[in-house]
Amino acid sequence: MKVKYLILGAGPTGLSVANYLLNNGEKDLLLLEAEGEVGGLCRSKDIDGAPLDIGGGHFLDVRRPEVCEFLFGFMPRDEWDSYERDSRIRFKTFELHHPFEANIWELPEDEQQKFLDSISEAGCNTGAKKPEKFIDWITWKLGDKIAEEYMLPYNRKMFGDNLNDLGIYWLDKLPDVSYEETLESCRQKKAFGKQPGHAQFFYPKKYGYGEIWLRMGDALGNALKTSEKVKELNLTDRSVRLGDGTQIEAEFIITTIPWSSIELKNAPQEVADAAKSLRHTSIEVTYHEEDMDTDAQWIYFPDEDKDYHRILVRKNFFPGAKGYWTETRSERYRQAQGSINFTSEYAYPINTLDKPNQIGCILRFAKENGVYGVGRWGEHTHYNSDASVQLAMNLAKELLS
Numbered sequence: 001m002k003v004k005y006l007i008l009g010a011g012p013t014g015l016s017v018a019n020y021l022l023n024n025g026e027k028d029l030l031l032l033e034a035e036g037e038v039g040g041l042c043r044s045k046d047i048d049g050a051p052l053d054i055g056g057g058h059f060l061d062v063r064r065p066e067v068c069e070f071l072f073g074f075m076p077r078d079e080w081d082s083y084e085r086d087s088r089i090r091f092k093t094f095e096l097h098h099p100f101e102a103n104i105w106e107l108p109e110d111e112q113q114k115f116l117d118s119i120s121e122a123g124c125n126t127g128a129k130k131p132e133k134f135i136d137w138i139t140w141k142l143g144d145k146i147a148e149e150y151m152l153p154y155n156r157k158m159f160g161d162n163l164n165d166l167g168i169y170w171l172d173k174l175p176d177v178s179y180e181e182t183l184e185s186c187r188q189k190k191a192f193g194k195q196p197g198h199a200q201f202f203y204p205k206k207y208g209y210g211e212i213w214l215r216m217g218d219a220l221g222n223a224l225k226t227s228e229k230v231k232e233l234n235l236t237d238r239s240v241r242l243g244d245g246t247q248i249e250a251e252f253i254i255t256t257i258p259w260s261s262i263e264l265k266n267a268p269q270e271v272a273d274a275a276k277s278l279r280h281t282s283i284e285v286t287y288h289e290e291d292m293d294t295d296a297q298w299i300y301f302p303d304e305d306k307d308y309h310r311i312l313v314r315k316n317f318f319p320g321a322k323g324y325w326t327e328t329r330s331e332r333y334r335q336a337q338g339s340i341n342f343t344s345e346y347a348y349p350i351n352t353l354d355k356p357n358q359i360g361c362i363l364r365f366a367k368e369n370g371v372y373g374v375g376r377w378g379e380h381t382h383y384n385s386d387a388s389v390q391l392a393m394n395l396a397k398e399l400l401s
């Protein structure tokens with residue numbers, strides 16, 4: 001079997017590449033998905049009368065107009081509600097809005113003073129050299145008090161031992177608030193500085209986030225094959241082999257699946273080694289039927305006695321829903337048996353110090369051979385779905401031209 005475009009993985013990235021190509025007249029394409037349905041990490045299920053996002057809480061950031069316009073082509077704007085982000089951090093007996101350093105003003109005054117003193121002594125404010133490791137950067141940037149109360153325990157929960165190996169090249173994902181902006185926020189009692197993503201976001205009115213991807217899957221008709229797991233990717237012959245032995249060749253292969261999860265054929269040793277060295281973490285999403293008395297859409301929990309690190313409160317982005325769900329890194333998970341729980345093995349790509357070299361080595365060799373890695377797993381980068389869709393659209397445009 002031979003096709004012009006063979007796309008691996010029907011999460012947001014693969015679905016976007018396929019639909020963009022199809023919308024632009026390319027009909028000779030095939031999208032393969034291992035699971036029985038499309039959507040990848042962005043799938044939802046109806047649980048207890050409302051959607052639950054089984055790969056964790058998912059919201060569409062409003063910041064990329066081209067992406068929103070493309071997605072609204074499948075699920076019109078009037079089917080989405082828009083929200084202002086209300087996310088909080090709970091530590092000890094306190095609760096404040098995220099990001100911590102912009103909302104210290106919400107703490108009692110004596111606590112504010114302790115945090116401000118600590119930030120004023122942080123390395124970035126005393127001229128110390130910027131560290132290369134994330135774990136050292138935390139104290140350098142935010143001071144030892146935010147590090148001890150929030151950032152270190154929270155990130156230990158998120159990354160486990162990997163925390164010691166993370167670089168700092170991915171920190172544009174994080175808020176950026178200077179000491180002066182923190183002081184200003186305490187004076188004026190409102191947040192200053194660069195806020196994190198999703199300051200404003202969309203969530204479907206009647207469905208979970210998974211709905212948009214189901215519709216994109218439907219739009220592909222026979223060009224989509226689900227329950228077809230790719231076992232082997234031949235990097236020089238531009239072909240794949242499926243579980244039943246079927247081989248498919250293509251002019252272009254676009255892969256959005258984790259490089260470490262498939263057998264690579266004809267890969268030089270350094271490419272094969274680089275693929276094996278890529279690390280990731282897994283996540284458990286667990287439903288709880290009790291209601292929570294809060295207006296926050298989600299709350300971060302640095303307390304290491306709790307296994308979960310984040311709670312999502314459904315009624316605050318899906319009016320009328322009850323209950324909440326927790327998100328827990330799989331290695332820490334110890335919740336009651338029998339609870340409604342979903343596991344995503346590939347949840348977070350890990351930004352180790354060496355990762356840019358490793359993924360760079362894989363992507364260069366693959367591209368020279370007509371195989372393109374794109375999206376969260378294709379590039380092994382911590383992209384949100386809007387960024388993944390943007391990258392997918394960019395790649396489709398490149399291939400078309």
Ligand SMILES: Cc1cc2nc3c(=O)[nH]c(=O)nc-3n(C[C@H](O)[C@H](O)[C@H](O)COP(=O)(O)OP(=O)(O)OC[C@H]3O[C@@H](n4cnc5c(N)ncnc54)[C@H](O)[C@@H]3O)c2cc1C
Nearest residue numbers: 009011012013034040041056058059230375376383384385
């Ligand atoms: C907890 C959590 C919260 C997040 N919150 C947000 C948010 O609020 N907003 C946001 O925009 N983004 C969020 N993201 C990021 C978002 O999930 C990703 O950006 C998005 O899913 C990337 O899409 P993708 O298609 O690249 O990867 P995926 O969604 O992982 O899709 C990959 C697809 O490939 C398939 N596949 C894997 N192996 C094979 C194989 N061998 N053969 C065939 N198919 C295969 C998988 O089954 C899957 O369908 C969050 C992620 C996590 C983990």
